[in-house]
Amino acid sequence: MQCIGRAAQLSFLFNMELYTGQHAVHVPSLSIITFDLDIALCGAERGLLFGEDVCVLTAAQERQTAAPYICRRARHEEISKLEVWGSLTGAVIGAGCQVMKIRWSKKVALLAKVCFLFSLLWLFYLLIVRSSPPSLPDKDGERDVVVRDLPSVEEVEEDSSSLLRPVYEKQPPDSNAPGEYGRATRLTLSPEEKKEEEASIERYAINIFISDKISLHRHIQDNRMHECKAKKYNIRHLPTTSVVIAFYNEAWSTLLRTIHSVLETTPAVLLKEVILVDDFSDRGYLKSQLAQYVSNLERVRLIRTKKREGLVRARLIGATYATGHVLTFLDCHCECVPGWIEPLLERIAENESTIVCPVIDTIDWNSFEFYMQTDEPMVGGFDWRLTFQWHAVPEIDRKIRKSRIDPIRSPTMAGGLFAVSKAYFEYLGTYDMGMEVWGGENLELSFR
Numbered sequence: 001m002q003c004i005g006r007a008a009q010l011s012f013l014f015n016m017e018l019y020t021g022q023h024a025v026h027v028p029s030l031s032i033i034t035f036d037l038d039i040a041l042c043g044a045e046r047g048l049l050f051g052e053d054v055c056v057l058t059a060a061q062e063r064q065t066a067a068p069y070i071c072r073r074a075r076h077e078e079i080s081k082l083e084v085w086g087s088l089t090g091a092v093i094g095a096g097c098q099v100m101k102i103r104w105s106k107k108v109a110l111l112a113k114v115c116f117l118f119s120l121l122w123l124f125y126l127l128i129v130r131s132s133p134p135s136l137p138d139k140d141g142e143r144d145v146v147v148r149d150l151p152s153v154e155e156v157e158e159d160s161s162s163l164l165r166p167v168y169e170k171q172p173p174d175s176n177a178p179g180e181y182g183r184a185t186r187l188t189l190s191p192e193e194k195k196e197e198e199a200s201i202e203r204y205a206i207n208i209f210i211s212d213k214i215s216l217h218r219h220i221q222d223n224r225m226h227e228c229k230a231k232k233y234n235i236r237h238l239p240t241t242s243v244v245i246a247f248y249n250e251a252w253s254t255l256l257r258t259i260h261s262v263l264e265t266t267p268a269v270l271l272k273e274v275i276l277v278d279d280f281s282d283r284g285y286l287k288s289q290l291a292q293y294v295s296n297l298e299r300v301r302l303i304r305t306k307k308r309e310g311l312v313r314a315r316l317i318g319a320t321y322a323t324g325h326v327l328t329f330l331d332c333h334c335e336c337v338p339g340w341i342e343p344l345l346e347r348i349a350e351n352e353s354t355i356v357c358p359v360i361d362t363i364d365w366n367s368f369e370f371y372m373q374t375d376e377p378m379v380g381g382f383d384w385r386l387t388f389q390w391h392a393v394p395e396i397d398r399k400i401r402k403s404r405i406d407p408i409r410s411p412t413m414a415g416g417l418f419a420v421s422k423a424y425f426e427y428l429g430t431y432d433m434g435m436e437v438w439g440g441e442n443l444e445l446s447f448r
Contacts, residue, residue: 163235167263167271167298171217179214181221182370187213204251206333206365211253214368216260220337223372227405228339238345240270241419242322246277246314247332252285254333256293259300261336270341271299272324278304279314312435319422319430328419335363335370344419347407355445357410357418376404380412382443388412415442 178185187210189197200208222229243262247255262274276294278286294300303321305314319327326348328341344356357380362371378390379397393408401408428448435441 163269164267166266167268168260170219170264171215173219174215177215177218178210179218179368181219182372184364184367184369185210185214186367200251201366206251206254207368208251208253210366210368211251211257214253214257216253216257217264218257218335220335220370221372222337223374224337224339225374225404227403228343231343231405233342233346235267235269235342238270238342238349239325239421240272241266241326241328241341241345242272242324242422243274243328243330244277244315244318244322245274245330245332246279246311246318247281247286248279248308248314249281249283249286250332255290258330258332258334258336259294259297261334262330263297263299265336265338266341270345272322274300275318275321276300276302277314277318278302279310280305280308310436312431312441313433316431316433319425322422325422326419327422327425329417331416333363334417337372341419343407348419348421352421352424355413355418355420355424356407357413360414360417377408379408379410380414380442380446382412386440386443388414388442412443412446415445 174180178187187193193209197207197209200206243266245255245258259274259276262271278290281287291302294302301321303318305317309317315329326345328344330336340358344358347354347356359373359377361373363369364371376393379393381389381391383389397409400406428445431441432444435444
């Protein structure tokens with residue numbers, strides 16, 4: 001084969017067929033096909049044969065002038081190499097114009113990208129540099145450096161104290177009041193009062209006669225470890241919580257003291273609501289009297305079941321109404337002290353798949369003396385009857401802890417008081433709806 005032409009690139013923008021000897025190559029229309037003439041455009045011994053209708057674009061037609069296409073018809077006749085060369089010349093000229101247009105389009109596209117980049121930089125300058133406050137001139141007319149107005153230490157401390165402010169402030173303590181600061185209450189009773197005391201113990205299994213004599217807002221002496229008192233929490237980064245309290249025929253004073261202790265010790269920015277779930281109580285004071293009382297309290301909701309549901313389902317009903325990120329379940333006869341909720345929420349903020357139980361102090365059922373646990377906490381366990389039990393912290397866990405206030409791993413948990421992420425609680429499947437009353441739900445949830 002012989003080469004009959006030479007050019008850098010050749011572009012065809014029409015539908016044609018190239019014949020080289022007995023073989024034909026079909027080039028689709030509306031596409032740009034580029035050939036290297038050093039390799040392609042070589043004819044056979046009898047020259048290059050075109051199809052029946054061959055249209056070659058000339059330079060004049062490429063410039064969109066009135067000159068017509070140069071079309072040659074060949075009915076499979078031999079043509080000289082000179083004719084083929086002449087036909088290809090017009091194609092090469094047209095291809096050259098096409099290549100120049102492509103190169104100019106690339107330059108225009110590059111120029112557009114550069115202009116777009118400069119516009120972004122100018123916009124960044126306007127938003128960042130121009131938005132900064134100007135420097136202030138001094139007395140001599142010279143411009144001085146502006147120092148950013150940061151809050152002072154006093155303002156930061158004031159802001160932190162405002163974040164820790166609870167929904168309600170506790171009333172000033174009365175050191176002469178019964179049970180104040182968690183002290184034991186022992187009264188000299190008349191025979192009639194003694195009978196009332198015994199009746200209350202028989203009815204509620206705790207000395208409600210003494211409880212009614214103690215303020216609903218009593219203060220508890222803070223005997224926590226100094227590490228607990230000194231620890232600071234970033235309140236802004238802690239999740240919010242909904243406190244769920246389910247009750248059935250609970251005594252008036254113990255229930256209200258629980259509610260007030262939550263409202264008076266929990267930072268308002270962290271407490272979404274206190275949800276009371278009345279599990280079909282039949283005591284008269286828990287009907288309209290309770291509804292009227294809690295209606296005057298902020299962030300307290302009262303929900304009543306239409307039948308006896310039991311502790312597990314009653315808690316689940318309260319959880320469905322919760323709007324906080326964390327569910328905190330409490331018994332209906334407990335008292336919270338300042339700083340009780342922050343450690344629970346911090347652990348969940350660090351790891352959402354953690355269920356956290358607080359250290360549970362003791363309130364004497366008869367004298368209502370508050371015993372704050374200051375020794376090392378215990379962990380939960382169980383026996384072969386699946387009965388929850390307390391155990392000492394294993395030695396391996398003692399070695400892991402770097403501080404006395406570090407959290408402790410526990411195989412199981414007590415079911416009365418704990419906090420859990422609402423999303424994780426639902427992920428675990430919540431409680432088993434088939435469980436009645438209480439007992440066993442804590443181990444079942446621990447195993448999950």
